[in-house]
Structure formats: structure tokens, C-alpha cells
Amino acid sequence: MPRPAGEIILTNMINQPEPKAEILARRDTIVAAFRGMLPPEAVIAEPIRLRPYETDGLSAYRQPPLAVVLPETTEQVAAVMRYCHAEGIRVVPRGAGTSLSGGALPMADAVVVGLMKMNRILDIDYADRCATVQAGVTNIGITDAVQGRGFFYAPDPSSQLACMIGGNVNMNSGGAHCLKYGVTANNLLGLKIVTAEGDVLNIGGRHLDAAGYDWLGLLTGSEGQLAVITEVTVRILRSPEGARAMLAAFRSNEIAGACVDSIISSGIIPVALEFMDRPAIHACEDFAHAGYPLDAEAMLIIEVEGSSEEQDALLARIRAICEQHDPISMKVSQSAEESLAIWKGRKGAFGAIGRISPDYLCMDGVIPTSRLPEVLRRIGEMGDVYGLKVANIFHAGDGNLHPLIMFDANDPESFRKAEQFGADILKLCVEMGGCLTGEHGVGVEKRDLMPVQFKAEELEQQRRIKTAFDPDWLLNPNKVFPLAASSERSARTH
Amino acid sequence: MQTNFTAEQLRDPETSAANQVLRTCVHCGLCTATCPTFLLLGDELDSPRGRIYLIKDMLEAQRPATEDVVRHIDRCLSCLACMTTCPSGVNYMHLVDHARTYIERTYRRPWHERALRAGLGTVLPRPWLFRLTLLGARLIRPMTGLLPRGGMLGERVRAMLELTPTRLPHSNSANTQQVYRAQGARRARIALLTGCAQQVLAPEINQATIRLLTRLGVEVVVAPGAGCCGALTHHMGQHDAAMTSARANIAAWSDQLKEEGLDAVVVNASGCGTMVKDYGFMFRTEPEPWRSNAEQISALACDVSELLSRLNYEPTRAPPGLTVAYHSACSLQHGQRITAEPKALLQRAGFTVVEPAEPHICCGSAGTYNILQPALASRLRKRKLDNLRATTPDLVAAGNIGCITQLSGGGLPVVHTVELLDWMAGGPVPEAMA
Ligand code: SF4
Ligand code: SF4
Numbered sequence: 001m002p003r004p005a006g007e008i009i010l011t012n013m014i015n016q017p018e019p020k021a022e023i024l025a026r027r028d029t030i031v032a033a034f035r036g037m038l039p040p041e042a043v044i045a046e047p048i049r050l051r052p053y054e055t056d057g058l059s060a061y062r063q064p065p066l067a068v069v070l071p072e073t074t075e076q077v078a079a080v081m082r083y084c085h086a087e088g089i090r091v092v093p094r095g096a097g098t099s100l101s102g103g104a105l106p107m108a109d110a111v112v113v114g115l116m117k118m119n120r121i122l123d124i125d126y127a128d129r130c131a132t133v134q135a136g137v138t139n140i141g142i143t144d145a146v147q148g149r150g151f152f153y154a155p156d157p158s159s160q161l162a163c164m165i166g167g168n169v170n171m172n173s174g175g176a177h178c179l180k181y182g183v184t185a186n187n188l189l190g191l192k193i194v195t196a197e198g199d200v201l202n203i204g205g206r207h208l209d210a211a212g213y214d215w216l217g218l219l220t221g222s223e224g225q226l227a228v229i230t231e232v233t234v235r236i237l238r239s240p241e242g243a244r245a246m247l248a249a250f251r252s253n254e255i256a257g258a259c260v261d262s263i264i265s266s267g268i269i270p271v272a273l274e275f276m277d278r279p280a281i282h283a284c285e286d287f288a289h290a291g292y293p294l295d296a297e298a299m300l301i302i303e304v305e306g307s308s309e310e311q312d313a314l315l316a317r318i319r320a321i322c323e324q325h326d327p328i329s330m331k332v333s334q335s336a337e338e339s340l341a342i343w344k345g346r347k348g349a350f351g352a353i354g355r356i357s358p359d360y361l362c363m364d365g366v367i368p369t370s371r372l373p374e375v376l377r378r379i380g381e382m383g384d385v386y387g388l389k390v391a392n393i394f395h396a397g398d399g400n401l402h403p404l405i406m407f408d409a410n411d412p413e414s415f416r417k418a419e420q421f422g423a424d425i426l427k428l429c430v431e432m433g434g435c436l437t438g439e440h441g442v443g444v445e446k447r448d449l450m451p452v453q454f455k456a457e458e459l460e461q462q463r464r465i466k467t468a469f470d471p472d473w474l475l476n477p478n479k480v481f482p483l484a485a486s487s488e489r490s491a492r493t494h
Numbered sequence: 495m496q497t498n499f500t501a502e503q504l505r506d507p508e509t510s511a512a513n514q515v516l517r518t519c520v521h522c523g524l525c526t527a528t529c530p531t532f533l534l535l536g537d538e539l540d541s542p543r544g545r546i547y548l549i550k551d552m553l554e555a556q557r558p559a560t561e562d563v564v565r566h567i568d569r570c571l572s573c574l575a576c577m578t579t580c581p582s583g584v585n586y587m588h589l590v591d592h593a594r595t596y597i598e599r600t601y602r603r604p605w606h607e608r609a610l611r612a613g614l615g616t617v618l619p620r621p622w623l624f625r626l627t628l629l630g631a632r633l634i635r636p637m638t639g640l641l642p643r644g645g646m647l648g649e650r651v652r653a654m655l656e657l658t659p660t661r662l663p664h665s666n667s668a669n670t671q672q673v674y675r676a677q678g679a680r681r682a683r684i685a686l687l688t689g690c691a692q693q694v695l696a697p698e699i700n701q702a703t704i705r706l707l708t709r710l711g712v713e714v715v716v717a718p719g720a721g722c723c724g725a726l727t728h729h730m731g732q733h734d735a736a737m738t739s740a741r742a743n744i745a746a747w748s749d750q751l752k753e754e755g756l757d758a759v760v761v762n763a764s765g766c767g768t769m770v771k772d773y774g775f776m777f778r779t780e781p782e783p784w785r786s787n788a789e790q791i792s793a794l795a796c797d798v799s800e801l802l803s804r805l806n807y808e809p810t811r812a813p814p815g816l817t818v819a820y821h822s823a824c825s826l827q828h829g830q831r832i833t834a835e836p837k838a839l840l841q842r843a844g845f846t847v848v849e850p851a852e853p854h855i856c857c858g859s860a861g862t863y864n865i866l867q868p869a870l871a872s873r874l875r876k877r878k879l880d881n882l883r884a885t886t887p888d889l890v891a892a893g894n895i896g897c898i899t900q901l902s903g904g905g906l907p908v909v910h911t912v913e914l915l916d917w918m919a920g921g922p923v924p925e926a927m928a
Pocket of ligand 1 (some may be wrong): 351354518519520521522523524525526542543546579580581582583584
């Protein structure tokens with residue numbers, strides 16, 4: 001039997017604040033108003049066309065929005081925001097929709113403001129080493145624009161091919177090379193934002209420290225809850241003279257973990273230090289054909305950069321440290337193509353897990369590197385208890401774990417177990433003196449775990465900050481804070 | 495990714511194959527980054543992930559296709575850049591092919607759309623008819639200026655007329671004769687797909703291929719009964735017409751295989767190559783011997799550049815001192831994952847080879863796309879030509895007739911890779927350069 005258009009036939013809905021009935025009732029009027037302020041192709045309101053917008057990189061959670069708008073200019077964003085503010089309509093900002101924590105998950109009564117059409121590079125200043133781009137430029141797009149002149153943009157999340165800079169700022173994204181270059185916050189100079197009321201503000205500038213409060217610091221990692229970011233100014237850096245990656249294969253996760261700790265505590269800071277376990281190695285090799293060691297239980301990708309003498313010296317020291325951990329093999333990349341393939345495998349790692357499992361939850365916790373071996377052992381044990389496979393891929397150098405829990409979304413029981421397993425892993429991170437999120441943000445995925453990390457007073461203080469920016473709690477309100485707390489806030493304002 | 499099909503739905507082999515593809519997609523979104531239509535339009539619905547989702551929703555609900563789905567699927571170039579990018583190995587090609595057939599079965603397009611598609615599906619695969627049509631088009635070409643600007647219909651007719659070549663080569667015997675003997679000792683025997691549109695638009699490509707291969711000791715067979723590969727109709731969702739074309743080829747080549755043996759089925763239009771390599775999948779549920787024969791033909795299929803790499807091609811002329819911008823046809827780089835061979839061959843032939851920025855982005859030709867979606871196609875053409883010109887080459891080489899037609903007339907000579915290789919091995923100067 002054919003089902004009627006737009007009928008919701010999937011069941012995995014996450015709990016959401018109660019949609020506002022009066023907004024749902026005025027849907028047609030609201031859509032007509034958007035059509036009046038935006039180009040025709042920029043408003044999506046038909047149920048069938050809304051479906052692909054119901055989810056992001058965390059596809060286990062889904063909710064079609066009230067409408068999607070795709071503005072092309074800051075002025076159009078401001079017009080949308082002014083209208084939504086006046087009418088009390090919730091707004092969910094969206095970049096490329098690659099969030100692994102459900103940061104762009106819509107709400108039934110919310111309009112999704114997608115910034116993908118805003119994909120222009122606005123200005124590149126090589127003398128002052130900064131670039132100003134629209135929020136919908138991809139992370140790699142910035143490097144692509146400047147590498148011809150020997151520059152690059154440093155933070156490199158695995159999804160850098162697709163993820164957009166506005167989202168990077170909102171999630172304070174990191175990446176493999178953050179060990180040396182820092183995360184988004186350390187590479188950000190200025191922002192153009194549209195406030196909840198629809199005002200356009202410029203924050204920061206083209207230099208590292210701006211006068212007054214550190215607004216940039218406040219907005220970075222604010223998960224679309226304080227403002228809509230439309231333009232970003234970032235630092236661009238001179239590309240290193242050269243870089244070389246090395247693969248080291250080990251007999252167990254614990255041994256590889258111990259080797260990471262030895263490297264870091266020796267004082268060496270490689271430009272990247274990445275960990276992959278057996279399932280990850282196999283899935284990624286299948287995709288990238290990078291010559292990963294298929295006989296290993298765990299592998300480290302270690303990259304150094306500098307002049308070729310500097311590289312040689314560092315690699316020799318790192319080799320010596322690896323030798324102490326009974327490696328199965330060690331291999332230094334011999335060409336630019338080989339290094340490219342090595343990184344292609346690592347950067348495609350999450351997607352590559354799709355080759356061995358229909359679904360996964362990608363966790364994102366941080367622990368002190370000294371606890372790595374213990375944490376990896378405990379994750380393995382938990383996996384046995386839950387009867388679920390887990391692949392470990394992560395930025396080992398800064399203790400940012402990404403255990404990928406494999407499950408089958410067509411089996412509700414398997415999904416429930418995966419969620420529980422994920423929560424246990426994150427609690428373990430906090431217990432070990434680490435934290436709930438490294439670079440993916442809290443989103444919806446981890447909002448109910450926030451009380452594990454923060455005291456009630458600490459959470460309340462954060463909510464006050466949100467209220468200062470967004471008194472009516474209209475901006476991405478279903479994220480970051482435990483649902484009960486968000487709903488209470490939203491209710492209090494009416 | 496979760497799917498929601500009933501057990502009954504999954505009993506249908508087509509639906510079950512689609513489900514397999516959907517289950518492999520983890521909705522990571524990486525593919526959006528290299529999709530030409532997402533780059534131009536910035537809408538998830540015009541990205542691979544968005545299309546996958548639209549298709550999933552349509553198939554799950556068993557809903558007849560509607561205009562708001564068809565619009566976004568029609569805009570897909572089938573360039574398959576998304577498949578190269580996808581880390582999970584999602585076979586988008588099989589999914590979108592199925593969706594196109596599903597659309598043709600369940601959706602009634604406006605009359606002019608139906609007429610155009612039926613017309614293209616009838617004319618292009620038949621060389622004699624296509625020739626006749628082009629002769630007619632040349633007569634009315636001077637009147638292009640009279641067409642109304644704007645409206646879809648006018649733009650399409652304009653696009654078609656602009657694609658008609660100013661010069662129409664004579665039909666040539668290379669496309670009809672049957673066996674071309676190897677020079678010297680025979681090293682291999684191959685069947686050459688002479689194609690449909692290509693032999694009308696540029697018969698010199700087949701001539702160059704035959705000259706080059708026979709010189710290298712290959713016996714080239716143009717099998718009687720083989721013709722259009724079926725890709726043109728396949729991409730318009732005209733499933734039955736595509737199967738008929740494919741069946742004729744499989745029969746013709748299987749006969750050759752049985753009688754005197756074949757070492758390869760060689761294709762010099764990469765759009766067709768991708769198709770022939772997929773015959774095995776297309777015939778997977780057909781009765782024997784079709785199923786095994788199709789599989790065998792797909793396994794034998796190779797692009798002419800693959801064969802030439804195996805045969806140790808060597809030039810005989812001195813290096814010409816020319817810089818060639820190599821344009822990677824999507825069907826070659828994404829459809830067949832052939833990227834290094836053509837460039838290496840051109841270098842071996844003595845050319846300086848450069849590559850434009852954004853080599854992975856489609857030029858907008860994409861089979862009949864430049865006729866069906868003229869606005870997007872011409873934006874992609876301009877983008878590609880700008881990138882090619884920026885490399886300041888003497889000429890452009892590509893391995894697919896679609897791209898060659900699309901990029902010609904942009905100020906740079908555009909030739910088939912094989913014509914250059916043939917030239918440097920003793921053949922004539924490629925016509926487009928003369
Ligand atoms: S890259 Fe592959 S797995 Fe990821 S969304 Fe696209 S098709 Fe799906
Ligand atoms: S085939 Fe090309 S146009 Fe179609 S979705 Fe994939 S990348 Fe986009």
C-alpha cells in the first residue's frame with residue numbers, strides 16, 4: 001500500500017521540547033512570509049522535500065522541521081531572524097549537516113537556516129595572514145584558496161572536505177593536526193554574527209586579541225545557541241617546509257596506548273598522532289589502499305614536519321621510542337602520494353566503518369593520555385558486556401577518543417544498547433579526569449550527560465549566558481542542556 | 495543508515511538491491527563536497543546525500559514519483575564524483591539508476607518533456623538517424639537567434655542547436671567494416687565498441703584507435719550486430735530500450751568470443767565503458783545464458799587507455815613540444831576509476847601534461863544532460879573551460895566524446911587522447927588541430 005506523502009514512517013525520534021501548537025497552526029503564513037523575503041529556490045516547505053533535512057551526521061535521530069530557508073546574504077539571514085524573533089519561531093542553524101552529535105537536528109516547530117549557499121571567499125590578506133570567508137565555505141575550501149601561495153588553514157577535522165567553517169566555529173572543531181596548531185578557537189580572529197533579534201554584529205577583527213570581553217571565546221563552541229554566524233575571519237599559516245607520516249603497528253590496543261603516552265611524555269610534539277585499532281585499520285585500508293598493516297591489533301599514524309633534517313631527527317627519536325613497545329612493524333611514507341593515501345584512510349575512517357556495519361555512533365570524549373591503556377581496556381570489556389563491536393579511531397596525542405560503536409539501526413534493541421554503551425564510555429572519560437566532548441560538541445547526543453560533568457550551579461550559569469543572548473530561547477534550544485532544563489527555560493519566557 | 499522496508503517489499507530484487515545500497519550509507523555527508531550540483535546550488539536536495547534520502551523516502555513509501563523528487567534527481571549528472579568520495583563504498587550509481595527507472599514507470603512528465611526524451615532516446619542510438627537529424631539541424635542553426643530567451647523549451651532547443659557541429663564528417667567505413675588485421679605478429683584480438691553518437695560526430699576517433707591498435711599487433715573486430723551501449727537511454731530511465739541495446743552487444747561479442755576468442759572488449763568512449771562494465775549487474779536477474787554472458791563481457795571490457803598501458807605503447811615521432819591539459823572524463827575517473835593511465839600515456843608520447851584545478855568536477859556534458867539541463871550544464875562548462883584555460887595549454891585531451899563535444903568551441907582544440915597517441919606513433923595530425 002502506498003503511504004501518503006510526508007507521513008512519518010520512522011520511529012526513532014529523540015525527545016524534543018513540546019512543539020508550539022500556535023506556530024504549527026500558522027505554518028502556511030510563516031512560509032509565505034519567508035517566500036516574500038527570499039529568492040524562490042531558497043524556501044523549502046513541501047513535506048517530501050523537508051525529509052532530507054530531518055537529520056545530520058547522526059542519522060539515528062530525526063525530525064523534519066517546519067521549513068528550511070537557504071539565505072544567500074547576511075541581510076537575508078537578518079531578515080529571517082528578525083521575523084522569527086517577532087513571531088516567536090525557533091531557529092536551527094545548519095552548515096553542511098555533518099555533525100556527529102546532532103547539532104543540526106531540527107524541531108517540528110523550528111525553521112532550519114541553512115548557510116550552504118553562503119560559500120564565497122570574501123578576502124584573503126597574505127600580508128596580515130588572514131582570510132575572511134562566508135560561513136558556508138568548507139574547511140578545506142579555505143586551504144584550497146590559499147595553498148597556491150604556500151599557506152594553509154590549520155584545524156583539520158576528519159570531515160574537512162565537507163564540513164563548513166561556520167559549523168567549525170560553533171563546535172570549536174579540532175582535527176588530527178591540532179596537537180601542534182590548536183583547535184578552531186586558536187585560529188579564529190573575527191566573526192560576523194546575526195543575533196537572535198536580527199541585529200548584525202562584527203566581533204573581533206583581524207588580529208589576535210580584541211578589546212573588551214573575549215566574545216570570540218564565548219561564541220566559539222556555542223553550538224548555534226547564541227547567534228547565527230555568517231562570516232568568519234581566520235588565521236592562515238605558512239605551509240611547513242615538508243611533512244612525513246610514519247605508521248607503527250602494535251600487538252594490542254594497550255601497547256599502542258602506552259606508546260602514545262611515552263611519545264608525549266618524552267616532550268616530542270609530533271604534528272599529528274593518530275590511533276586506529278584492528279577493525280578501523282581494515283575498513284580504512286579497504287577504502288584508501290594506503291598500505292596499513294593488516295596484521296596489527298593497533299596502529300599509530302605519527303606525522304612530523306619541518307626541514308628534511310628536522311624530520312629525520314624527530315622520526316629517529318620516535319622510532320626509538322616505538323622500539324621499546326615491541327612493534328610488529330614500522331614504516332615511513334616515501335612519497336607525497338603515500339602520505340596522501342595514509343591521511344585519506346584516516347580522514348575517511350568514520351564513513352569507512354559503513355563498510356563493516358550499517359550504523360555507528362561516534363563517541364567523542366577526552367581523557368588524560370596517561371590513562372589511555374586503561375580506558376582502551378575498559379572500553380573493550382564494556383563492548384563484550386553489551387555484545388557490540390567497537391572500532392577505535394582517535395587523536396591520541398591530545399587524548400581525544402572516538403570510539404565508534406557499531407549497531408544495526410533496523411533493530412531497536414541494538415540501537416538502545418549502543419546508546420547506553422556510548423553513555424557509559426563518556427562517563428568513564430569523566431571518571432578518568434577527562435571530559436564529555438573533545439570536538440564534536442554536546443548537541444542532542446550528550447545533553448543528558450551534562451550533569452555528569454557539571455554541577456547544577458555551573459549549568460545554571462551557562463544557561464544564564466544563553467538567556468543573555470537569546471532571552472526567548474529560540475536559537476537551537478533543544479541541544480547542549482538536559483532536555484528538562486531547556487524546556488523549563490523555554491517555558492519560563494512565555 | 496536505517497531503512498524501513500517491509501519483508502514483502504524486500505522480496506522484489508530491485509528494492510532489495512536499493513536497500514543494500516541505502517544500508518551502506520552512513521549519512522556522513524562527505525560526498526556533498528564534491529557534487530557539482532551542490533557546489534552550484536547549495537541545497538542538500540541537490541547533493542548526493544539529499545538525493546539518496548529522497549530516493550529512500552520514495553521507495554519506502556512506495557509512492558509514485560512526484561515533481562518535487564523528480565526535479566532533484568533530474569539535476570543529477572550521474573558523474574559519480576560522490577562514489578569516488580564516499581568512504582563507505584555506497585553504490586550511488588545503482589541506486590540512482592533504479593530511481594530513474596522507477597520515475598519513468600510512475601511519473602508522467604509534461605508532454606514536451608516526454609517528446610524530447612523519447613526523441614533523444616530514438617535518435618541518438620541510431621547513427622543513420624542521428625546523422626539525418628544533424629543535417630536538418632544545420633539548416634536551421636542560423637535561426638537560433640530567433641528562439642525566445644528564458645523558457646525551458648526555448649533554452650533546450652538553443653542548447654541542442656549550439657551542440658550541433660559546424661562541420662559534419664562523412665560517414666566512414668571504419669565503423670562498418672568487420673576485421674582489421676594486426677600488423678606483424680598478432681598479440682591480441684579485441685572487439686571494438688564503435689558506439690553510436692561518436693561515430694557520427696567524430697569518426698576519426700575510431701579510425702585512430704584502429705590504426706594505433708593494429709600497429710601494436712592487435713586484431714580489431716567490429717562485431718556485426720553491436721551498436722549503442724545503451725547508456726543514453728539508461729540514464730533517462732528508459733530501462734527496456736537500454737536492455738535491448740545491451741542485449742544486442744552481449745550477443746554480438748559473445749559470438750565472437752565463442753568463435754575466434756577475444757582478449758578484450760575495448761571502449762574508447764568512457765561513458766560507454768562504464769555502462770559495458772556494468773552489464774553484469776544489469777543482467778544479474780536475467781535467465782541464462784544472458785546472466786553469465788553479460789558477466790563475461792563486463793569482465794572483458796576495458797578502456798582503450800587500459801589496453802594501451804598493457805601493450806607498452808611507444809611513440810615514433812619526436813616530442814611535439816606541446817602542452818596538453820588533460821580533462822578527466824567523469825565516466826573514466828569516477829565511473830571506472832582510471833586516472834593515471836591516460837596521463838602517463840600522453841607523457842610517454844612526448845607531451846607535457848598539465849591538469850586543471852578541480853579536476854574531479856564534471857564539465858556538464860553527462861550524456862544528454864547538456865540538452866535536458868542546459869542552464870546547469872552551461873555553468874559547469876564555463877567553470878571547466880576557465881580552469882582549463884588557466885593552465886595555458888596548447889590543447890585539451892579527453893577520453894570521452896561527450897566531454898569533447900561539450901568543451902569544443904571554447905577557444906582550445908579538444909581531441910581524444912587516442913588521436914594524440916596515434917599521431918605520435920605515425921598517424922595523421924588530429925583533425926581538430928589541423
Ligand atoms: S559519503 Fe557515502 S556514506 Fe557518506 S553520506 Fe555520502 S553516500 Fe552516504
Ligand atoms: S552523480 Fe554527480 S551530480 Fe549526481 S549526486 Fe553524485 S556527485 Fe552529484
